[in-house]
Amino acid sequence: MTFRYKNVYINGTGTVTGPYEKKGPLSPYFDKTYNDLYFGKPTWEQAESKLIEDSVDIVLAKVGKTRFDVDLHISGDLLNQIASSDYAASNIGIPFFGVYSACATSVEGLILGANMIEAKQVKNCICSVSSHNNGAEKQFRYPVEYGGPKPKTATFTTTGGASAYLSYDKKGIRVESATVGTVIDMGIKDVYHMGAVMAPAAASTICQHLNDTKREIDYYDLVLTGDLGVYGKQILKDYMKSEYHINLKNYNDTACMIFDLEKEKDVHAGGSGPACAPLVTYGYIFDLMRKKELKRVLLVATGALHSTTMVNQKLSIPAIAHAISLEVVE
């Protein structure tokens, strides 16, 4: 399912990160960074919720609006019951829709918002996501204090919050089209190799997008997945070539960009979490777009729909990817 848009723009974004991302190569592009993982809150989960609130405050300031001016807030995150979004929304007070597609949540939110803006059902909306390394580790794997070793295919959940302000004001980045993914389950059960779980979903959505828009892959100056990691990225390239005869040249993956993978060995195959793709895109990529170094970008957010309950029942992990086509406003 591909939507085309004529009047949808991302007028502003707000990005906030923790200390790991601050040490990374994209640090100058984040709006706000913290030196610790608590941000003045007593727990990681409450800290994660604050990241959303911060990112909303920042984007509102950038576009010169208050929360009372905004019609709709769409948000999601990795915590059970998307708790950091729920609690942030409670403080923010904008009419709220909760969404979930794991690390593809950012683009799910953007698509839902873009559809409503295009149809003038809302005049504006804010789409948020968050993730917190320690919160995610505790919930999905082991508390970080446990210090368990990980295989090199594991990724490192980013700590961050990201919000985008969408409206039909022709300013910023144009949302040109978007493709909703289908859930793909290739039978993979390895919770330390989400890149392998998600790569086929990314391939499926990219091909669906190209098919629906009748475009070649070269139409885009950059195809940006987020977040497959070092190994998932290679799997996607191989898979696209062997299955679809598509050569991913102008291609990168946000997991491989947010950290310095040479220096920071602890991040293993790269960054992950719903915040990773928008942190890289809203800061660094949008900057390149504004400088006209990139004109057309296809952002493909990929989500492993990983449930510890289902994995403990020996089920494989389904995945989804949603794609959104972004252009510079000329």
Added chain:
Amino acid sequence: MTFRYKNVYINGTGTVTGPYEKKGPLSPYFDKTYNDLYFGKPTWEQAESKLIEDSVDIVLAKVGKTRFDVDLHISGDLLNQIASSDYAASNIGIPFFGVYSACATSVEGLILGANMIEAKQVKNCICSVSSHNNGAEKQFRYPVEYGGPKPKTATFTTTGGASAYLSYDKKGIRVESATVGTVIDMGIKDVYHMGAVMAPAAASTICQHLNDTKREIDYYDLVLTGDLGVYGKQILKDYMKSEYHINLKNYNDTACMIFDLEKEKDVHAGGSGPACAPLVTYGYIFDLMRKKELKRVLLVATGALHSTTMVNQKLSIPAIAHAISLEVVE
């Protein structure tokens, strides 16, 4: 935020329940009922996922479509990472959006779908939800085998799956308007009194809806909340009267309808779970509407955004309610 619709119809619905609901007074209105809680699956979570698949199969058969004819599937449930929706979507294979607003998820899905149908961005969509008593108890409270006693304000999660097929074909039930709720947190921490947690959110959304549509409450033949339970229902009535001077007369709550509260003492204050409101509405209420005994119904789905993690951190429970105005097609 209130949306108005001119061309959105629920052409068909599919409802499936477990044995408790089958024993209830609305049993004749469900499309399919099971006598056990597993439905041929090895676990409750996988069983819950099957409820969604069943309900989608049923609604597709009713409207004479296959899954390949459907543009979009929107679904959510109570399981962490909305796992039963994710796994069902993996088998169903329709482009998928995951949503979450606890027991308000059904109406969130309907609103998102209705907006896209109204704007002709999709030609049709299926909106699903599910809940499973034993799965929910295990995740949010204690495994049912534990046999822990509960206070009388507790509700009993319904076991069911419900799907609605929306399109712009003028058949069935018209979706006339809808109001997106804001998250309300009144500081309540009692996980056994979700009615008290959610009633203020219901009040807020009802008043917002009446305000935005410039309607009096009597415009509706029935205001139907789901699911506040016996005590929450009374709280809402009292609260509407004292805070907003609105007398809720033509009013009921789906929690108080799905079970025989006199006979089934174990259900305490009534039914709950995302499936409860649509199970009651898509079967019994739509039947009354088709018979013209009800012409205008405001369905207000209420969700307690209850996270065990946050409650264990001594935080109060935020809530949300989304409202949708339903009319008979003349």
